[in-house]
Amino acid sequence: MDEDFGSMKRILNSGAGGVVTKSIGLKEKKGYENPTLIELEHGILNAMGLPNPGIENFKEEILNLKKLNKPVIGSIYGSNSEEFTILARKMQEYGASAIELNLSCPHAKGYGIEIGSDPKIVKEIVLNVKKQIKIPVFVKISSNIINILEIAKEIENAKADAIVAINTVKAMKIDILLKKPVLSNKIGGYSGPAIKPIGIRCVYEIFKNSNIPIIGCGGISNGKDAVEYLMAGASALEIGSAVYYREIDVFKKICNEIKKWMKENNYKDIKEIIGAAHK
């Protein structure tokens, strides 16, 4: 049984404060054909196609994870506010500690960034989900939009509990010998060290213009990267690709590196760091 719930359990047992699930939709989805992921010089490019078992089949996995008594954040994707609302209610019913709305998948038709760049749709989705559930609602946004501050304001006004910035950046790799894109979907999302300056800029701008907690994400690989996101204005962090670079206990490693850096630089409380670059 344990192997079936492997990766998220292992993450929770490896020093992470919580875990965010892969985005779950209403119906089971197989995802794209391979190749779906490639490591590049400065990051990882992927287009999985939102593969997931569908919300009903996800119940057992959440129930099992909850036995560890740690926060489980249920990420969901849909094409409109009705779908998001159904998914959020189910996640809450299954015991998720919070919901993350994926309004930023960089390539799925009718989902993610396609709806996450429209202020009216974003507002409607957040308002409706907030109305229907009690647990906190986080909204993961993309850096690929020109109106990021307008979108952040809508999310704040709709009373979401936090903004997660940023998701993967729209990108592509061409094999020059084969003369064709590597990913079966051609376009994918870029993550890892290359996107950190983009994430830092987004967190900095949102912090400056809005008044909503920010969860920083995008290319955090070590303690100094984490401190940089905190100084930009993030008060919590998500880590993904660094698991690939530094193994499953990367969470513990980064926490220790933050503590070491704070000690070396005479910081006593993490609050002294959050938003420090704005002072």
Ligand code: DHB
């Ligand atoms: C996929 C989803 C994402 O939200 C993302 O940032 C990249 C890829 C996917 O399932 O293809």
